[in-house]
Amino acid sequence: MSVDEVLRPAEAYDLSAPFYDAWSWQAFWREHEFPLVRAEIEAFENGSMDLIDLGCGTGHYLGLLAPSFSRSVGVDISDGMLSVARLAHPSVEFVRADIEDLPFGDNSFDVALSCRAMTHLADPGKVLSEIARTMRSKGIAIVTNIDHGPKFGNTRLPTAGEATVFATTFKHAPDDLARIARACGLERTGCRYITMYGEPVTYWDEDIVGSVAVFRKS
Numbered sequence: 001m002s003v004d005e006v007l008r009p010a011e012a013y014d015l016s017a018p019f020y021d022a023w024s025w026q027a028f029w030r031e032h033e034f035p036l037v038r039a040e041i042e043a044f045e046n047g048s049m050d051l052i053d054l055g056c057g058t059g060h061y062l063g064l065l066a067p068s069f070s071r072s073v074g075v076d077i078s079d080g081m082l083s084v085a086r087l088a089h090p091s092v093e094f095v096r097a098d099i100e101d102l103p104f105g106d107n108s109f110d111v112a113l114s115c116r117a118m119t120h121l122a123d124p125g126k127v128l129s130e131i132a133r134t135m136r137s138k139g140i141a142i143v144t145n146i147d148h149g150p151k152f153g154n155t156r157l158p159t160a161g162e163a164t165v166f167a168t169t170f171k172h173a174p175d176d177l178a179r180i181a182r183a184c185g186l187e188r189t190g191c192r193y194i195t196m197y198g199e200p201v202t203y204w205d206e207d208i209v210g211s212v213a214v215f216r217k218s
């Protein structure tokens with residue numbers, strides 16, 4: 001596999017799935033992004049709740065969060081990622097689907113999570129409107145993204161040996177996502193940024209590598 005090959009996300013993540021969890025960037029996000037995600041959910045906790053993770057990958061976040069929810073569902077387009085997820089988290093429900101066209105009815109979930117998946121979508125309006133449609137009134141969506149600035153190009157993913165592949169990636173500025181989300185009925189209530197040193201900040205900094213935004217359905 002050539003290191004220069006750019007593949008559609010489903011193909012790239014199928015190839016990367018057995019190697020994804022051991023990738024150094026996963027350790028970074030799990031150490032620095034997940035605590036911010038969990039804190040937002042804990043601040044929201046609202047009795048019995050149903051959770052959906054859009055672009056759940058190997059299901060690591062869902063495995064940690066599922067004990068706090070009545071129902072936990074992971075959706076991903078990559079069969080390879082879902083195979084790893086199902087083996088690691090047998091009690092979680094995993095569904096293969098495109099997050100731009102969710103196979104769930106209106107008002108099905110209280111909390112929607114989407115971690116670094118929107119970056120693979122050319123038009124984030126489709127998934128944001130699906131989040132708004134499937135979310136119950138007053139529910140929250142926590143959406144994380146890699147930074148849209150020039151330091152990142154197409155997402156590089158590990159595969160067998162030293163080889164890597166790239167997954168098609170689009171740049172979405174956090175404020176653009178907030179504007180698109182508002183048009184879908186989701187109001188951004190907060191946004192924090194993670195620097196390459198792992199610190200959460202609320203202002204722009206050249207060292208920022210990702211963002212964690214929270215949206216609420218009215």
Ligand SMILES: C[S@@+](CC[C@H](N)C(=O)[O-])C[C@H]1O[C@@H](n2cnc3c(N)ncnc32)[C@H](O)[C@@H]1O
Pocket residue numbers: 009010013054055056057058059060061075076077078081097098099100114115116117120121
């Ligand atoms: C960067 S990975 C993040 C995985 C997981 N959220 C995590 O935090 O490790 C992006 C995931 O989004 C999935 N994905 C990309 N485009 C998708 C789409 N249109 N529908 C469903 N899943 C998609 C990929 O297959 C991949 O598993």
